[in-house]
Amino acid sequence: MNQREKWCLLVIGSILMVLGQRPLAAAAPQPEEAPLRPVATYSIVACDPASGQMGVAVQSHWFSVGSIVAWAEAGIGAVATQSFVEPGYGPLGIQLMRAGKTAPQALAALLLADKHPQVRQVAMVDGQGNTAVHTGDQCIPAAGHRQGMNYSCQANMMEKETVWRAMAAAFEAASGELADRLLAALLAAEKEGGDIRGRQSAAIVVVNDKVSGTPWKNRVYDLRVEDHPQPLLELQRLLTIAKAYNHMNRGDDLLTESQIAAALEEYSLAMAIYPGNPEMIFWPAVTMAASGKVDESLPLFRKVFSQDIRWAELLRRLPGVGQFPDDPELLKRILSQLPRVRSGR
Numbered sequence: 001m002n003q004r005e006k007w008c009l010l011v012i013g014s015i016l017m018v019l020g021q022r023p024l025a026a027a028a029p030q031p032e033e034a035p036l037r038p039v040a041t042y043s044i045v046a047c048d049p050a051s052g053q054m055g056v057a058v059q060s061h062w063f064s065v066g067s068i069v070a071w072a073e074a075g076i077g078a079v080a081t082q083s084f085v086e087p088g089y090g091p092l093g094i095q096l097m098r099a100g101k102t103a104p105q106a107l108a109a110l111l112l113a114d115k116h117p118q119v120r121q122v123a124m125v126d127g128q129g130n131t132a133v134h135t136g137d138q139c140i141p142a143a144g145h146r147q148g149m150n151y152s153c154q155a156n157m158m159e160k161e162t163v164w165r166a167m168a169a170a171f172e173a174a175s176g177e178l179a180d181r182l183l184a185a186l187l188a189a190e191k192e193g194g195d196i197r198g199r200q201s202a203a204i205v206v207v208n209d210k211v212s213g214t215p216w217k218n219r220v221y222d223l224r225v226e227d228h229p230q231p232l233l234e235l236q237r238l239l240t241i242a243k244a245y246n247h248m249n250r251g252d253d254l255l256t257e258s259q260i261a262a263a264l265e266e267y268s269l270a271m272a273i274y275p276g277n278p279e280m281i282f283w284p285a286v287t288m289a290a291s292g293k294v295d296e297s298l299p300l301f302r303k304v305f306s307q308d309i310r311w312a313e314l315l316r317r318l319p320g321v322g323q324f325p326d327d328p329e330l331l332k333r334i335l336s337q338l339p340r341v342r343s344g345r
Contacts, residue, residue, distance in 0.1 A: 042153070042167065044186070047125045053177070055078055055204065056182075058080060061199055075218070107122060131150065142159070142163070148172060155189065157195060159196040182206070199231055202231035252283075298337055
């Protein structure tokens with residue numbers, strides 16, 4: 001029996017203890033000792049009741065912090081596990097909440113099964129907005145947490161004890177979708193001094209409220225900055241790009257349903273968010289031209305072609321696979337927007 005299997009059995013017994021029942025005899029074995037790794041960080045877990053979205057955001061002076069700290073599953077819950085990190089709190093916490101346990105019940109069970117709870121810092125939120133958080137008394141100062149309605153902010157090895165309170169205030173005051181509010185909390189932490197060692201990586205994971213057999217379709221955002229001198233600024237940039245691509249994806253979905261007007265509206269939003277990317281201009285132009293809005297499409301094609309004439313070659317290839325009308329005159333009219341080559345003397 002490996003370490004994870006032993007811990008799973010112990011967790012089952014701990015849950016029964018939390019619920020006032022007799023623990024299972026099979027839960028007796030203790031997991032093998034694992035090396036303790038200090039992943040000092042600040043994070044927030046939160047649920048947005050209006051949209052049903054849940055998420056985790058984190059920043060640390062540690063490489064690829066998102067890969068071990070941030071865990072979330074659509075319709076189930078989200079977990080942040082840090083300090084002397086035990087990554088197992090993530091998948092096991094999700095598993096317990098999937099089985100119907102609340103965030104407080106899941107965290108209590110895992111702490112009972114842990115031989116080193118005094119060095120852990122863990123927070124959870126479930127699909128009903130219940131939150132739970134634990135900061136062990138041997139987490140490296142400054143360490144602490146603050147809970148609010150549908151969220152929990154936690155931090156350890158911070159420069160100041162004001163970090164988690166500043167995060168909470170920023171999250172409560174922020175507007176926009178959940179990802180924007182999570183990022184606002186991280187930026188507030190950094191403004192207060194953040195990690196006493198500095199900064200290195202950051203991540204945001206946001207899932208929606210749908211439980212399905214295809215969890216990858218229910219991740220609204222899954223962004224990681226593995227190593228960067230300014231990880232939060234880079235994360236902010238990536239979030240902006242991700243928003244644009246979310247609109248593009250919705251536009252594509254609407255287009256397959258022949259909802260042309262709605263698709264163009266989504267494409268237009270994508271262009272407004274990320275105007276520097278020719279991808280955001282080319283496909284709306286293609287949709288316009290294919291749906292009869294040729295005059296409106298020409299300025300967009302002109303802009304794309306001026307950035308890179310290879311977009312014209314891509315357009316030529318679309319009719320052959322049914323992605324654009326097989327109309328030579330239409331194609332000729334659009335390709336007239338290619339930049340003219342000036343002849344030299």
